Amino acid sequence: MDLTFAPADAAAIALHVIEQSGLDDWLADQPDTVTRWVRATGFAAQLGSVVLIPDGQGGIAMALAGYGTPETRARGRFHLAGAAAQLPEGTYALHGLDPVRAAEESLGWLLSHYSFDRYRAQKHSTARLIAPEGVDAARIESIAAGEALTRDLINIPASDMGPAELEGACATLATRHGASIDVIRGEALLDRNFPMIHTVGRASARAPRLIDMRWGDSGPKLTLVGKGVCFDTGGLNLKPGSSMGLMKKDMGGAATVLGLAQMIMDLRLPLQLRVLVPAVENAVSGSAFRPGDILTARNGLTVEINNTDAEGRLVLADALSYAAEETPDLMVSMATLTGAARVAAGPDLSPYFTDDAALSQALDQAAAQVADPVWRLPFHTPYEAMIEPGIADLDNAPSGGFAGAITAALFLRRFAGTGRYAHFDIYGWNATPAPARPKGGVGMGARALLAALPDVLKL
Template identity: 65%
Template sequence: MTARFADPDPAAIPIRIVAADDLDRWLAGQDEPVRDWVAANGFTAKAGEILCLPAPDMSVARVLFGWGGPKDHARGRFLFAKAAAALSPGTYALTGDLSADQREEAALGWLLAGYRFTRYAGKPQEAPRLVAPEGVDAARLEAIAAGETLTRDLINIPANDMGPAELEEIARGLADEHGGVIEVTQSEALATGFPLIHTVGRASTRAPRLIDLRWGQEGPTLTLVGKGVCFDTGGLNLKPSASMGLMKKDMGGAATVLGLAAMIMTTGAKLRLRVLIPAVENAVSGDAFRPGDILTARNGTTVEINNTDAEGRLVLADALALAAEDPADLTICMATLTGAARVAVGPDLAPFYTDDDAMALALMQAGRRVRDPLWRMPLHRPYETMIEPGIADLDNAPKGGFAGSITAALFLDRFSGPGRFVHFDIFGWNPTAAPARPVGGVGMGARAILDALPRLLPT
């Protein structure tokens, strides 16, 4: 269940934000019992520190929350979410000297801190609620939190309950809820029209498909393409068990674009949205595709298969080829594509590739503003020779291991067609608990994209 803000309540318990360098000034304006209580409890306003101030009946009258200093916020996000995790159920209100962006981050962090994945164990618990701080767009933040919740849930659900059919069901539910339309291509039509998607998914007992959702009647056009590999064994180039353990998250690109689509539709953005998801399971059987095979993509490009574990770029290639047949003003590709990206930037940054400097700047600025960190990577054209094997137009897994995330982006760029294009190579998983981000599936880049869309799309 997605968290929501509490209705305005004059009885809400105020949470006072106090920066470390402002504590003495604030204390000077308080009465002696408050100063004594703060001193007795050793409250210094360090980042994330919480102190409840009692009323005469020993109920909580106020809460002090330590804001630390600028260095604390540079090293972490959603600090205020620690209050949501620590306080008892009740209704609270945020006070203190915060900028508009800080209030927005604090409010969203509180909502995201309420996320729990309880489908298989445990049950939802009553959580503290926050009155929306003054000046924030509460409905928009609730829509963002709901989209992030959808993304997290889809990634966290194991593959036995989240295959291509279940991914389709989620997309259909979004279309029905928001008045969109959906078309799904399977079976012979998939084999004929989307040969790479079909080839990657044909070894599984769970039928592959191409999900095509459209929404909106006016405005600029935006196409989101998300990798929907619901589980990746690696195919005949079988992954070792240590690498296969998290492969339920290999549909994190699809989960992210569906979460982003939900945000866009709920907020009523004036645009025409298309969501394309190649949904497959990369399995092993007598019908699995092989190393050395040469496949022909939807657009006629031939691809030599040098590793069946580099399947994500194959299914995305067919989806991007379809998108290029009806070019959008902006096409965004989201995929949990390469381990090379994780080696380069770790799990917390969402690297992206584009030749468009203005778009890259807008995305980076948005990521900083909404605390959804992105990092631009080089779409280095001289490396294109690495994906040109000679025996076919493209190689899906160049030998040598150098620049793996870059060569994957260059591969996808060959299918993107005209128009503005950006590719995200995300992780989709939070390996270490942090404020507002428990261990497990997590959205990456969606909030930054949503914030940047007015500057990325024509008016």
């Protein structure tokens, strides 16, 4: 799997990207032999269509990729990744795209080479691309590598990706980039005042832990907190089998912040990065926490447990409290937190919450530029009463079923301090194969945040 561009001086086949409305004009400038060939094949520049034009000597003179219409392109992204999958092995050079579109399509092209082949050989595109003029090739390669890390971590089953293995992935990343790492494991979580991380993970034979990675010694402080529930049975509120099958992805928040951290470190952004990952397995045993239990969080708030399957917000609460003690310039949490977010926004759109209008504006603009869709949902303060059970300060699973994504985000806000904060409620999974996005784990929101950071943190 090669997620890099071909050398700039490589011999390349020209790949002309043509909109439907521009096909006739393009053909008017071509030799009659080319025009006749294209007409004979029935190529109409529809989105995703490809035609190869022979050179008369058994080779390929050029290739055409249909770019459809603005309306058809609006229904997806990374369109040329679909073309890349149809092209024969070789090296290609894009023609016909402006630098902004070329950057998006180039990333999609690189990601078309991704495959999860840890357990079985898989097919992927073999057509390589020369970085188009005007795009930042090194940046795109760094983003592709970070996204591949996120996908790999999510795709690995819980048998091979428990808390210890997730710690190992963090340690490998830290070593590669010269970051420091500190890990608090098992009973030491109680000694260091991380009671809810310990409680959620104590029923498993695989010890819970809090992973703390730091990189950079100057610039604004960015803290990323990722939910690392390596498998979620639901605890004593046991999930049905139909809901447990994808729970290897419940550490998708951790995988996403680690992929984003790799991008930041690889690009040498001038900031101080901290990554916190509470890594646990929510299992069932005699020591499992129970519905009705009341826990005391790191910051002193008490939490009534009304559903042990709402465990992600518990481990995030301790990690957020810890992060807030340093008052970073920006704190972001990412988690596969609620089914309600999927009901609200579906699997492809990442809802996020923030009280910071400038941050929201920067995120929305960046998301549109880099084809990483996000959507702001409200921290609706009147719903605070829904997470206050009376017997304790907070309820981890309010009854009623309304506004589940919002009440979960409000719960987290209680632990995030008073600084700039955003929370992403991601899905982390692509159920239907799409160009550059095969079925399986996928990053959400990370590229939008990466693109927004220079504006948000004044880098």
